[in-house]
Amino acid sequence: MEEKVEKQTLLVALGGNALIRKGEQGTVEQQFKNLSVPIRQIARLSQVYKIIITHGNGPQVGNLLLQQEGCDAVPKLPLEILVAQTQGQIGYMIESTLDNQLMDLGIHYTPLVSLISYVVVDENDPAFSDPSKPIGPVYRRKKDAPSGYPIKKTAKGYRRVVVSPKPVTIVEKREIKKLIDQNFIVICCGGGGIPVIREGRAFFGVDAVIDKDLASAKLAEEVGVDIFLIATDVPGVALNYGKADQQFLRSMALKEAEQYLREGQFPSGSMGPKIEAAMQFVSHSGKRAVITSIEEIQPAVEGKAGSEIRR
Amino acid sequence: MEEKVEKQTLLVALGGNALIRKGEQGTVEQQFKNLSVPIRQIARLSQVYKIIITHGNGPQVGNLLLQQEGCDAVPKLPLEILVAQTQGQIGYMIESTLDNQLMDLGIHYTPLVSLISYVVVDENDPAFSDPSKPIGPVYRRKKDAPSGYPIKKTAKGYRRVVVSPKPVTIVEKREIKKLIDQNFIVICCGGGGIPVIREGRAFFGVDAVIDKDLASAKLAEEVGVDIFLIATDVPGVALNYGKADQQFLRSMALKEAEQYLREGQFPSGSMGPKIEAAMQFVSHSGKRAVITSIEEIQPAVEGKAGSEIRR
Secondary structure: OOOOOOOOEEEEEEOHHHOOOOOOOOOHHHHHHHHHHHHHHHHHHOOOOEEEEEEOOHHHHHHHHHHHHOOOOOOOOOHHHHHHHHHHHHHHHHHHHHHHHHHHOOOOOOOEEEEOOEEEEOOOOHHHHOOOEEEEEEEOOHHHOOOOOOEEEOOOOEEEEEOOOOEEEEOOHHHHHHHHHOOOEEEOOHHHOEEEEEEOOEEEEOOOOOOHHHHHHHHHHHHOOOEEEEEEOOOOEEEOOOOOOOEEEOEEEHHHHHHHHHOOOOOOOOHHHHHHHHHHHHHHHOOEEEEEEHHHHHHHHOOOOOEEEEO | OOOOOOOOEEEEEEOHHHOOOOOOOOOHHHHHHHHHHHHHHHHHHOOOOEEEEEEOOHHHHHHHHHHHHOOOOOOOOOHHHHHHHHHHHHHHHHHHHHHHHHHHOOOOOOOEEEEOOEEEEOOOOHHHHOOOEEEEEEEOOHHHOOOOOOEEEOOOOEEEEEOOOOEEEEOOHHHHHHHHHOOOEEEOOHHHOEEEEEEOOEEEEOOOOOOHHHHHHHHHHHHOOOEEEEEEOOOOEEEOOOOOOOEEEOEEEHHHHHHHHHOOOOOOOOHHHHHHHHHHHHHHHOOEEEEEEHHHHHHHHOOOOOEEEEO
8 A cells, every 4th residue: 555645845946047047138038948947847846845936036127127217108116016017927937837847747737826925024124224135237337227226336236226124924824835735836925025014904015125035935934844945046055155265065054054154155145145044944944955056956956966054 | 503505606807997097197006095995895795705806907018018118128028928917916906905904804814815827818719810909008199109019999099909819718727716615715817817829738828918807707617606797987787878868787687688789789899898708607607797886896796786697
């Protein structure tokens, strides 16, 4: 008699490069083609794991912002609504690509939904007085950037920055948990979720963007995920990154990761927030977090690629 | 002992005026304020019925099209993607308004999701060679309308028109049925759904817009809804509409509706497609369809307002 073992749950947080690669303009054809690389692996993994997919939206929300700023005939919408629009766009692109990849694998039907998600932030979060999250294109000179939001110098060049408060709780967490319990594949928390604050018993949207890795870590914790995987544009975590003595890390204990972070090994603009999200998940759940490239999601889940953080 | 009776399912298809009223510019504040009128009634009805909400997206998708046409810095996206963006935007606005209204009624928790939906159309649909669905603003003169899509004269003035094929099936119908069976409130099929064609076993998006009432009728039929309600900007269906002898119709048998339609009582640009969607649902399911105003959703469900079509 076959023993019925409950599947473990895997949350994959897809970075922006899952849709738009470096140097690309980001046409719809490019975005669909790029998506097939991670999604094919996730389709295979869905045979072994329950799956949640989250995703970034940096370039897409930046594009919508530029488009609305360039058109006076149409009322401007706050960032919260643009994030919602990107959830629709990217949610559809991921869902339909996954549908196609599942059919390619001969899997006739898996329940699959893409959910609008909003995420509560704290109105007293200090981030509200310190816009810090880069959004949209990189400009060579400060004066080339459009007005409307503050401009900061980043490693890549000048970029507009927006407020980015910490996620407090995912509003749809109970719905997502119910769906996962019934073996639905769930796409959610796009772009870190639509940011809302709670006023009394009601919710109101705010003009901000939440870090998608931190929101994903919060969701992973609230839903009780077993493996939290961040897929990005590098193969994993390294010490002395980019230097002659660069050393790739296959596996770290939480304490080691904390120490490397304190030593300044992980720059705040790139690997830092991913490590923090992974650490946050592991420290709250005691389970496994993995950071890897879009190309190596499946081997990383299997422990053959990427960098893991364990308790 | 209390008898457990299974709730009936009510599908409410919200017209564009649920978000933007005549003469309004459509700011985000206006859209949220307008939404509270139908959504408050739906929140109350959710105590008695299982609820599915669908919605239009005409002005919103028209705005996104104008914005992207006015901005050369960002790659243009096909209509299918703009529809997906409006599903994100409006799905969020409806979901968060409903969350707030439910809390206002003291209902602590009802599972509530807003789903991305795509809808299969037939690549041989004759609509592909005859763009007919108006989109975006009304122009006084033909030459005022931007290029890119054909322009037609409508009752209101000149408008751009796009291809509008018939819905064949809702891809997420099984997921939506499962969620309704578990008393989830489901928001879906926004803007008639994202149009896709089937090629072999895969799906591909097409540059078109599906009529939201026809898509809603198809969903109502596929999911097994009991009451299909179309909420629009008039109190119901009338004979000799707008004339001295206008006669409001509270209830029609399917055969009567068919006859009035043949007699040309319902203009193709306004009430015609709604009557056809309602008739399609009733003729396939044998159940009740209702056409009413945004303000009278609840009394219309209770048979005290609006116009119904019955078998």
